[in-house]
Amino acid sequence: MIEVSGLHKQFRTPVVKEGRFAGIRTLFTREYRMKEAVKDISFSIQKGDFVGYIGPNGAGKSTTIKMLTGILHPSSGEVKINGINPHKHRRQVAKRLGVVFGQRSQLWWDLPVKDSYDILAHMYKVAPDEKEKRQGEMGELLDLKEFWLTPVRKLSLGQRMRADIAASMLHDPDVLFLDEPTIGLDVTAKRSIRGFLKKLNSEFGKTILLTTHDMDDIEQLCERVMVINHGQLSYEGTIENLRDKIGLPTLIRVTFHGTYQLPAPQDQCLPVELGLDAERTFQIVDAGSHEVHIEANRQQVKAMDILRMVSGWGEVADIHMEEPDFEDVIHRVY
């Protein structure tokens, strides 16, 4: 559905002069600096996929999205949406795309939400009965009725975001590009937007590419994630594989009934039959009167083996596992 191959984007910006009348002299400068914002990116997204596109500030996410929507021309490489090149056939592709920029509304600031929808429906040539149907559907799902007649500038951020997402669906696009759709929202508003996006994907079959700095968005919504760093893809795959690849340890808290006996340091190893190097596989990070905290790399050792090992130290009352925080995993990739 979305095919991107060998995509590059270079920006040419004038070198800013220093000293007196710097601004004016910069206007007439012949010196330029080249910035390679996107370097040789290739990926494909299938129909019905929900993919996260993440990376640190300035990594090249928005530049990629702008090339996917046809707003920017690539310096080289190719984008195909449903087999169509968005730069050459922008109008044709726009009909199949919905785009939401969390930081910028596509609605008319001084007009009531309803009027903005009328204009958008007209622009996208949506038939009146189609528009009514979709407006009703989206209005219900996103609870738009309470601010239907309110000018956009008077909406809260959460209401504005709901109105914007519904607006992007008016022409029933197959593909949605969402750039920071939960930015600045409170927990409840985030939850409602995430629930809606999940529905759009699972029930309405929309293909979604989501850009966000909120790792909870990614963890809760995306099956697959692509990480861009300095303009290049540094990872593409499932969240699970990314966790495994980074290999941060899982924290295991073991509570004992009464006292327990830790083996001597030289004997703190997993059952010999595993044939593993104990130092690599687990580490005791804290030991209290009834509780021991162990860090283990789950790629190298199974929870059952840890359980077998600790049950030899005393009578186990409870065992609790904490997977590494996804933000910490991502921090390592950045």
Ligand SMILES: Nc1ncnc2c1ncn2[C@@H]1O[C@H](COP(=O)(O)OP(=O)(O)OP(=O)(O)O)[C@@H](O)[C@H]1O
């Ligand atoms: N029109 C432009 N002219 C010159 N440089 C640009 C332009 N647009 C983007 N850049 C540069 O390209 C790089 C990538 O920018 P981009 O906006 O794609 O990053 P991003 O990953 O979306 O960042 P953020 O998470 O902060 O939004 C940055 O160094 C940015 O300064």
